[in-house]
Amino acid sequence: MNQRIIYPTDDGGVAIIIPAESIEAAMKDIPEGKPYKIVDVSDIPTDRTFRNAWEYV
Amino acid sequence: MAVIINASTSTGLVQSADTSGVITLQNNGTNAVTITSGNLQFNSGYGSVATAYGCRAWVNFDASSGTPSIRGSGNVSSITDNGTGDFTVNFSNAMPDRNYVVLTEGNWGVGVGAYADPNNIFAPYGQAPTTSAVRIGMRSSSAFFDYAEINVAVFR
Numbered sequence: 001m002n003q004r005i006i007y008p009t010d011d012g013g014v015a016i017i018i019p020a021e022s023i024e025a026a027m028k029d030i031p032e033g034k035p036y037k038i039v040d041v042s043d044i045p046t047d048r049t050f051r052n053a054w055e056y057v
Numbered sequence: 058m059a060v061i062i063n064a065s066t067s068t069g070l071v072q073s074a075d076t077s078g079v080i081t082l083q084n085n086g087t088n089a090v091t092i093t094s095g096n097l098q099f100n101s102g103y104g105s106v107a108t109a110y111g112c113r114a115w116v117n118f119d120a121s122s123g124t125p126s127i128r129g130s131g132n133v134s135s136i137t138d139n140g141t142g143d144f145t146v147n148f149s150n151a152m153p154d155r156n157y158v159v160l161t162e163g164n165w166g167v168g169v170g171a172y173a174d175p176n177n178i179f180a181p182y183g184q185a186p187t188t189s190a191v192r193i194g195m196r197s198s199s200a201f202f203d204y205a206e207i208n209v210a211v212f213r
Contacts, residue, residue, distance in 0.1 A: 016138040020127050026135035029147040046123035048203060051141045
């Protein structure tokens with residue numbers, strides 16, 4: 001599973017949905033009304049040191 | 058009564074049936090498994106036939122390095138990475154209510170040999186559980202932390 005769904009959180013950060021089986025099945029887990037993007041896992045930083053400072057752009 | 062399938066030690070297969078809609082499996086005349094409408098009951102060492110309460114969802118994932126990844130799961134559509142030590146487990150099929158039990162466990166990683174204090178992985182975290190998801194938090198000492206081995210099981 002090399003895709004992720006990202007959406008902005010209410011506090012200005014970004015949440016990342018990691019699908020268990022498929023992107024299609026995970027789409028329901030996006031909060032209603034939130035903008036979102038489907039990205040490749042390689043587009044997400046691998047260093048989580050400042051994870052809470054990540055932003056949705 | 059029920060539809061009964063009995064494995065008799067003297068006569069082999071013995072069957073009987075009625076219209077109750079119940080299925081019973083017997084070992085030499087003793088009930089071992091009963092299936093009623095929406096309810097599975099079995100003995101399996103209980104000492105009597107009683108309702109079995111199964112694990113309704115489970116997931117094993119790694120949050121320690123790079124982007125979190127799921128090693129294995131059941132009835133889980135996804136996990137949501139909300140931030141450091143902050144994840145949501147999303148169910149494929151919703152629970153009947155929010156009164157389920159969530160068991161959590163984690164450690165620093167295979168070969169590291171350090172296990173998380175059970176009190177440092179907790180659910181629900183931040184918000185009440187819903188029928189479709191439960192949020193969990195993880196800490197090491199007082200700081201939120203991403204463990205390498207995180208196990209979550211939901212019973213109902």
